[in-house]
Amino acid sequence: MKKILTTVATVVALCSAVSVQARPLDAIQKSGSITMGSEGQYAPFNFFRGKELTGYEIDVAEAVAKKMGLKYEWKAVGFDALLTGLAQDRWDLVIASHAITPEREKAVSFTLPHYCSGGIIVAMTPAIKTAKDLAGKVVAVQTGTTYLEHVKKVPGVKEVKNFPTDEAARNALVSKRVDAWVTDRFVAKEMISKNAKAGFNTGDMLFVEQVAAAVSKGNTGLSDAYNKALKELIADGTIKAISEKYFHEDVTCK
Numbered sequence: 518m519k520k521i522l523t524t525v526a527t528v529v530a531l532c533s534a535v536s537v538q539a540r541p542l543d544a545i546q547k548s549g550s551i552t553m554g555s556e557g558q559y560a561p562f563n564f565f566r567g568k569e570l571t572g573y574e575i576d577v578a579e580a581v582a583k584k585m586g587l588k589y590e591w592k593a594v595g596f597d598a599l600l601t602g603l604a605q606d607r608w609d610l611v612i613a614s615h616a617i618t619p620e621r622e623k624a625v626s627f628t629l630p631h632y633c634s635g636g637i638i639v640a641m642t643p644a645i646k647t648a649k650d651l652a653g654k655v656v657a658v659q660t661g662t663t664y665l666e667h668v669k670k671v672p673g674v675k676e677v678k679n680f681p682t683d684e685a686a687r688n689a690l691v692s693k694r695v696d697a698w699v700t701d702r703f704v705a706k707e708m709i710s711k712n713a714k715a716g717f718n719t720g721d722m723l724f725v726e727q728v729a730a731a732v733s734k735g736n737t738g739l740s741d742a743y744n745k746a747l748k749e750l751i752a753d754g755t756i757k758a759i760s761e762k763y764f765h766e767d768v769t770c771k
C-alpha cells in the first residue's frame with residue numbers, strides 16, 4: 518500500500534512539474550509578442566483571404582495587441598480546439614466569435630465583448646421563419662456553438678445536424694440536405710448580400726448574445742490590459758471603422 522501511495526505521489530508531482538501555465542501579462546510583455554488563436558472559417562468575422570487570416574475580429578485583436586505595445590502571432594485551428602488550447606498554453610488569447618455563456622465561463626475568462634449579435638434562422642424558403650416553423654424540420658448548425666445549444670431547446674425540431682464548420686452547415690442548406698441553418702445574424706446578412714440570387718431567406722433571431730475574446734481562466738492581468746486597450750479603441754472610433762469596413766454598420770454592443 519505504502520509503495521502504491523508513493524508511486525501515486527510521484528506521478529502527481531511529475532504531472533504538476535510538467536503542467537504548463539498560461540502566460541501571465543508580464544511574461545507576454547517580456548517576450549514582446551502575444552499568440553492568438555482563431556478559426557478562419559467564419560466570414561466576415563474570421564476568414565482566410567488567400568493565406569492571410571483576416572476579418573472583423575482579426576483586425577480588432579491586432580489593433581488591441583498594437584495598442585498594448587505587442588507584436589502578435591496567429592494560430593488557426595478548428596473551432597472545437599480553441600478554448601481547450603488556452604488551458605494547454607497553446608495560445609494566450611482566443612478570438613473566434615465565442616459568445617459569453619455561463620458554461621464557457623466555467624473553463625475560461627472572457628474579455629469585454631467586441632460585438633453583440635444573435636442566432637438567426639436561414640432557409641431556402643420564406644415559409645420557415647420562426648422558431649415554431651422549425652417544428653418537424655432538420656436544422657444545420659456548427660458543432661460546439663451556441664446555435665446548437667439553442668436549437669436543441671426549440672420544441673418539435675425533428676433533427677439537429679452538426680457540422681464541423683459553419684460553412685459546411687450552410688452548404689448542407691444549399692444542397693437541401695437540411696431544411697434550415699441557424700447562424701449569426703451578421704454572417705447571414707453578409708453572405709446573403711454577396712449571394713443575392715442564391716435564394717436564401719432570413720427569419721427570426723432565436724436569441725441574442727455578447728461575443729468576446731477569451732483568455733485562460735483567471736488570467737485577469739491579460740484580460741484587464743486587453744479591456745483597457747479595447748475601450749480606448751472603441752472611444753477613439755477605431756473599432757467602429759473596422760466594423761464598417763466589414764459590415765457597413767457598427768456591430769459593437771450599444
Ligand code: ARG
Pocket residue numbers: 556557558559563596613614615616617659661662663664683701728
Ligand atoms: N457565436 C457562436 C458561439 O458563440 C458561434 C461562434 C462560431 N465561431 C466560429 N469561429 N465558427 O458559439
